[in-house]
Amino acid sequence: MKKDLLQVGVIGAVHARNISRTPGAAVAAVMDVDEARAGAVASDCGATVYSDAAELIVDPAVDAVLIASPDAFHAEQAIACIEAGKPVLCEKPMATTVADGERVLRAELAAGYRLAQVGFMRVYDRTHADLYDLLAQGEIGRALSFCGEHINPWRAGATIDRAIVNSLIHDIHSARWLMGAEISQVFVQWVPSEPDRPRSARYAIAHLAFADGAIGTLAWNGDSGYGYEILVKITGETGTAQTVGHVSPVLRQGHTVSQDVTPNWPQRFAQAYIDEVQIWVDAIRAGEPTGPSAWDGYMSLVVADACIRSVESGLPARAIGIDRPRLYSPR
Numbered sequence: 058m059k060k061d062l063l064q065v066g067v068i069g070a071v072h073a074r075n076i077s078r079t080p081g082a083a084v085a086a087v088m089d090v091d092e093a094r095a096g097a098v099a100s101d102c103g104a105t106v107y108s109d110a111a112e113l114i115v116d117p118a119v120d121a122v123l124i125a126s127p128d129a130f131h132a133e134q135a136i137a138c139i140e141a142g143k144p145v146l147c148e149k150p151m152a153t154t155v156a157d158g159e160r161v162l163r164a165e166l167a168a169g170y171r172l173a174q175v176g177f178m179r180v181y182d183r184t185h186a187d188l189y190d191l192l193a194q195g196e197i198g199r200a201l202s203f204c205g206e207h208i209n210p211w212r213a214g215a216t217i218d219r220a221i222v223n224s225l226i227h228d229i230h231s232a233r234w235l236m237g238a239e240i241s242q243v244f245v246q247w248v249p250s251e252p253d254r255p256r257s258a259r260y261a262i263a264h265l266a267f268a269d270g271a272i273g274t275l276a277w278n279g280d281s282g283y284g285y286e287i288l289v290k291i292t293g294e295t296g297t298a299q300t301v302g303h304v305s306p307v308l309r310q311g312h313t314v315s316q317d318v319t320p321n322w323p324q325r326f327a328q329a330y331i332d333e334v335q336i337w338v339d340a341i342r343a344g345e346p347t348g349p350s351a352w353d354g355y356m357s358l359v360v361a362d363a364c365i366r367s368v369e370s371g372l373p374a375r376a377i378g379i380d381r382p383r384l385y386s387p388r
């Protein structure tokens with residue numbers, strides 16, 4: 058790969074550093090509306106600074122694009138990449154509405170082949186991937202339930218809507234991916250962080266029904282008070298399997314047992330971000346991306362939208378998307 062485009066906030070800078078160390082890739086250009094941030098990251102990578110995403114996307118010297126701008130810009134920038142025929146790794150969520158998600162999907166369908174990958178990087182996390190393999194090998198039989206916990210340190214000013222579309226969407230994708238089934242219905246309950254702001258979010262639970270009859274829950278904590286954890290437990294017909302939350306040693310000392318908890322997502326998923334870009338680069342050099350697809354991005358938005366409708370109505374809500382196009386058939 059000759060060149061990449063990056064946009065550089067917190068995660069953009071992480072991706073820039075990782076790509077600059079990825080065999081077969083180079084960071085050629087960096088774009089941010091904040092030119093000082095772009096310049097700082099570009100100078101670390103020896104890359105050119107751009108101030109306009111559209112210009113960069115059509116630059117013939119740019120082979121592939123990684124979008125790490127704020128959520129609201131993802132759909133337009135991803136569509137511009139697809140229309141320019143450039144592979145694009147778009148951070149989650151792929152869009153902020155189902156309608157915009159469908160526009161990205163239809164742009165790729167018009168191209169006729171896969172160009173887009175969505176940044177659901179848990180598929181590259183070892184403990185999640187091991188759980189996926191164990192389920193695929195039939196170790197616990199048919200999966201009956203999915204219990205996910207997404208435990209954050211303090212998230213300033215979170216609303217329930219943003220918690221769902223920006224954060225819980227990781228868990229929505231994780232549940233679809235690991236259970237191998239679409240989520241067909243949701244029911245959301247939550248505790249506001251500020252009693253006078255009813256749409257503020259401190260803690261939320263989404264109850265799930267899957268299209269194959271399985272059930273589940275996604276619990277979201279906006280302020281754990283102790284750090285960051287992502288936990289998954291799946292109950293099957295012949296056993297139960299769960300991810301390992303921590304990799305640090307268990308310490309017994311002075312009448313206590315203790316274990317470190319990662320402060321936040323950059324530390325917890327550091328290796329997954331490295332593997333995500335390495336596998337993305339290798340896959341697009343070989344032909345097309347293999348990671349979470351525009352279909353995954355779209356269906357996760359369909360479920361997120363149902364969650365928001367459940368918040369508004371106080372009732373269960375159906376998650377119904379368009380039929381899965383053949384381009385996204387399981388292989």
Ligand SMILES: NC(=O)c1ccc[n+]([C@@H]2O[C@H](COP(=O)([O-])OP(=O)(O)OC[C@H]3O[C@@H](n4cnc5c(N)ncnc54)[C@H](O)[C@@H]3O)[C@@H](O)[C@H]2O)c1
Pocket residue numbers: 064065066067068069088089090091094110125126127128130148149150176177178223322
């Ligand atoms: N996959 C993950 O685990 C993960 C983790 C963190 C963030 N994200 C996603 O990455 C995106 C960025 O998150 P962040 O935490 O780095 O945010 P951030 O606020 O730190 O960075 C966003 C950057 O985008 C720039 N920006 C603003 N408008 C822009 C535009 N129109 N075009 C290009 N750049 C623009 C800002 O100046 C800023 O530097 C979000 O969509 C978020 O959901 C994903």
